[in-house]
Amino acid sequence: MIVWGGYSxxxxxxxxxxxxxxxxxxxxxxxxxxxxxxxxxxxLWVYSTENNIWHCMKTDPxxxxxxxxxxxxxxxxxxxxxxxxxxxxxxxxxxxRLDLKTYTWHLLExxxxxxxxxxxxxxxxxxxxxxxxxxxxxMSGHMTDNGAYVEDSENTVFPRRxxxxxxxxxxxxxxxxxxxxxxxxxxxxxxxxxxxxxxxDVYLFGGRHKTTRMNDLHCLDLETLxxxxxxxxxxxxxxxxxxxxxxxIPNNRLFLYGGFDQNNTPLSDGWILxxxxxxxxxxxxxxxxxxxxxxxxxxxxxxxxxxxxxCCNNILDYSLENxxxxxxLTIQLQPYSLLRLCLDDVYQRxxxxxxxxxxxxxxxxxxxxxxxxxxWPKDYDIQNPLAPPPIAQEIDIHVIDLLRLAEVGTMYRAxxxxxPNDECFFIFLDVSQQYVASxxxxxxxxxxxxxxxxxxxxFRHEDVVNCVAFSPSDSEILVTVSDxxxxxxxxxxxxxxxxxxxxxxxxxxxx
Numbered sequence: 346m347i348v349w350g351g352y353s354x355x356x357x358x359x360x361x362x363x364x365x366x367x368x369x370x371x372x373x374x375x376x377x378x379x380x381x382x383x384x385x386x387x388x389l390w391v392y393s394t395e396n397n398i399w400h401c402m403k404t405d406p407x408x409x410x411x412x413x414x415x416x417x418x419x420x421x422x423x424x425x426x427x428x429x430x431x432x433x434x435x436x437x438x439x440x441x442r443l444d445l446k447t448y449t450w451h452l453l454e455x456x457x458x459x460x461x462x463x464x465x466x467x468x469x470x471x472x473x474x475x476x477x478x479x480x481x482x483x484m485s486g487h488m489t490d491n492g493a494y495v496e497d498s499e500n501t502v503f504p505r506r507x508x509x510x511x512x513x514x515x516x517x518x519x520x521x522x523x524x525x526x527x528x529x530x531x532x533x534x535x536x537x538x539x540x541x542x543x544x545x546d547v548y549l550f551g552g553r554h555k556t557t558r559m560n561d562l563h564c565l566d567l568e569t570l571x572x573x574x575x576x577x578x579x580x581x582x583x584x585x586x587x588x589x590x591x592x593x594i595p596n597n598r599l600f601l602y603g604g605f606d607q608n609n610t611p612l613s614d615g616w617i618l619x620x621x622x623x624x625x626x627x628x629x630x631x632x633x634x635x636x637x638x639x640x641x642x643x644x645x646x647x648x649x650x651x652x653x654x655x656c657c658n659n660i661l662d663y664s665l666e667n668x669x670x671x672x673x674l675t676i677q678l679q680p681y682s683l684l685r686l687c688l689d690d691v692y693q694r695x696x697x698x699x700x701x702x703x704x705x706x707x708x709x710x711x712x713x714x715x716x717x718x719x720x721w722p723k724d725y726d727i728q729n730p731l732a733p734p735p736i737a738q739e740i741d742i743h744v745i746d747l748l749r750l751a752e753v754g755t756m757y758r759a760x761x762x763x764x765p766n767d768e769c770f771f772i773f774l775d776v777s778q779q780y781v782a783s784x785x786x787x788x789x790x791x792x793x794x795x796x797x798x799x800x801x802x803x804f805r806h807e808d809v810v811n812c813v814a815f816s817p818s819d820s821e822i823l824v825t826v827s828d829x830x831x832x833x834x835x836x837x838x839x840x841x842x843x844x845x846x847x848x849x850x851x852x853x854x855x856x
Contacts, residue, residue, distance in 0.1 A: 415463030
């Protein structure tokens with residue numbers, strides 16, 4: 346789960362005023378010792394749903410967006426897209442892409458763009474970023490081809506803001522925004538609604554329109570851009586709400602959680618919608634004392650709903666101090682598998698079992714990180730980072746235990762690299778249950794026994810070997826890729842014999 350942006354509360358005024366230099370405000374009715382502030386935009390928090398561990402990733406503060414709350418975001422491939430939001434300067438209409446490999450922000454500019462807004466919903470489909478609805482200033486001066494805008498008559502702050510029902514689409518190939526016309530009955534202008542995509546259909550639920558928090562359900566066909574109109578559903582209906590989440594789960598279902606109802610009450614209820622039968626099911630076994638609004642939600646690889654952040658009390662009651670949650674909620678929607686139960690028990694008994702973890706089948710022991718490194722001279726003190734000493738030609742493969750966050754004793758050595766220390770080099774490696782393999786700049790690929798660290802063989806090319814990979818179905822088949830423009834497939838002697846060939850790790854095929 347990736348968490349970015351938002352705001353929080355801190356009771357140490359001097360620290361945040363001096364260290365963060367953020368716009369900090371305090372209402373007359375709230376405690377003078379607590380301050381709400383926008384979280385640093387160059388921080389990205391990544392939560393491992395398997396290990397329940399948070400990691401903070403720092404990005405370049407010169408490239409990241411301004412601090413924002415109420416932005417909408419979604420991931421596609423190795424990128425996360427963030428649009429809109431609100432900060433101390435007002436609403437934003439900028440679209441940023443974060444490269445999740447390099448953690449580098451990129452501002453995506455276009456000749457035209459949507460009006461500034463926050464509390465919109467977003468999703469990705471066919472290399473396009475979609476944004477719908479939101480709350481912000483008038484659309485005048487921006488894309489106004491399609492969509493309606495309703496001003497908030499109770500808003501006395503300049504500039505006046507309101508709700509819209511505009512669909513805006515950013516094409517990541519053509520790098521431009523469009524405001525297409527939709528068919529069917531377009532939902533009312535709204536903000537703080539929720540949306541989730543299943544295949545080529547996007548489902549939209551609730552949100553606030555003027556003074557009403559709605560519980561209407563709509564579906565948009567992304568192939569034809571046709572709205573369904575309000576869908577009639579079976580069973581008891583969730584109450585009208587805003588600031589809730591809607592998450593796609595297996596078997597064409599959606600999970601609805603929390604929000605803020607018409608009576609300004611934070612909600613802690615959970616619902617499942619079957620999109621085939623259009624029937625709601627209330628999960629009455631969920632605890633009623635964990636309300637969340639304006640939170641985030643995602644589905645883990647184990648089929649759990651992971652919920653983080655949000656407010657736990659009436660966010661509009663300025664006589665109360667906001668209770669912002671830092672707790673991760675995990676909601677189990679189905680029984681855990683026997684495998685999951687066994688692994689949980691093994692980990693809980695870590696002190697008695699960890700010496701035997703490597704005996705587990707390969708898919709269950711992939712918590713070791715293998716890293717190619719070229720060391721500095723031993724005990725060398727680098728005084729000037731711009732003038733480091735020559736880097737070693739020998740490459741070491743270090744092994745990191747990601748559960749214990751410690752380096753283990755095994756190290757693999759034999760391959761070399763010659764790129765000087767002021768240039769980049771990329772030598773990729775791969776690991777199977779029995780073997781470790783790596784490329785090298787000495788025109789060879791290498792393979793080691795994973796458990797004993799012994800170099801078993803090397804594979805000749807005519808130039809640098811950049812990449813190696815084991816067959817996912819047979820670790821006795823290895824592929825090497827070189828700057829000599831060849832891809833070679835190598836087989837073990839055992840595999841050669843089984844295929845009625847001969848020769849130890851001889852090229853089996855050129856591509």
